[in-house]
Amino acid sequence: MPSTLEIITSDVLEARHGFFTRKGGASSGIFAGLNCGTGSTDQTEIVAINRARVAEAMGVGPEALVTVHQVHSSKALPVTGPLSIRPEADALVTATPGLLLAVLTADCQPVLFSDPDAEVIGAAHAGWRGAVDGVLEATIEAMESLGARRSRIVAVIGPTISQAAYEVGPEFFDLFRAEDEASTRFFASGVGDRLLFDLPSYGLHRLREAGVRQAEWTGHCTYRDPSRFYSFRRTTHAGEADYGRLISTIRL
Numbered sequence: 001m002p003s004t005l006e007i008i009t010s011d012v013l014e015a016r017h018g019f020f021t022r023k024g025g026a027s028s029g030i031f032a033g034l035n036c037g038t039g040s041t042d043q044t045e046i047v048a049i050n051r052a053r054v055a056e057a058m059g060v061g062p063e064a065l066v067t068v069h070q071v072h073s074s075k076a077l078p079v080t081g082p083l084s085i086r087p088e089a090d091a092l093v094t095a096t097p098g099l100l101l102a103v104l105t106a107d108c109q110p111v112l113f114s115d116p117d118a119e120v121i122g123a124a125h126a127g128w129r130g131a132v133d134g135v136l137e138a139t140i141e142a143m144e145s146l147g148a149r150r151s152r153i154v155a156v157i158g159p160t161i162s163q164a165a166y167e168v169g170p171e172f173f174d175l176f177r178a179e180d181e182a183s184t185r186f187f188a189s190g191v192g193d194r195l196l197f198d199l200p201s202y203g204l205h206r207l208r209e210a211g212v213r214q215a216e217w218t219g220h221c222t223y224r225d226p227s228r229f230y231s232f233r234r235t236t237h238a239g240e241a242d243y244g245r246l247i248s249t250i251r252l
Helices: 044-057 128-133 135-144 170-179 181-186 199-209 232-238
Strands: 016-020 076-078 091-094 100-105 109-115 120-126 154-157 187-189 195-197 214-217 246-251
Touching (some): 016 044, 016 109, 091 100, 100 109, 109 199, 109 246, 128 135, 128 199, 170 195, 181 187, 181 199
Antiparallel strands (some): 100 246, 109 154
């Protein structure tokens, strides 16, 4: 494993896992670091090198690294082996040892799940749309289809955009209020008619309401720390042409 890779872990997840920062990769320019996004305009061969480094760091070959074509959906896909094509989905679950489940993010929530007793794991990409539409609950249900129990599942949210950096408009607030009046507590007043949305707290709320044993956030903000994290919103504010994608992984 290259010594320069930086991997954030949580003590509550017993399965081998890692929320990778952008450090230690082969990409350059605006993608400088560990860009693992095949959907970016970075060089394909460089992204492949970065993903291979991630697989090596997690103790598997690159063919064991499983990702999907993320579309901000609520679809969770059970997998039993490497995928020859990447279907549209935003979460993966498995009970197969040696498979490295991974999701890509750049402000959205990467969420890793584990039921150590059933030896079932999951990984979800949960932006605001996916979280509202139920991707976290769908991941839990897919894990249960493989023998997990939600009362034993531990879930950890990795680096994501924090409330202080997530400014939204009143129409965004109205959408959440229409979905669930109680969700208004995840908004704080900003400048003028702007509001600040607390995505990780909303994610934790959805996980806890779903009945998991334990749920927590690592506390890292992608927007505020450009040396460690890629951020779609920061890139947009800077007027840059594209952005890298962080990878979060878990395996049995």
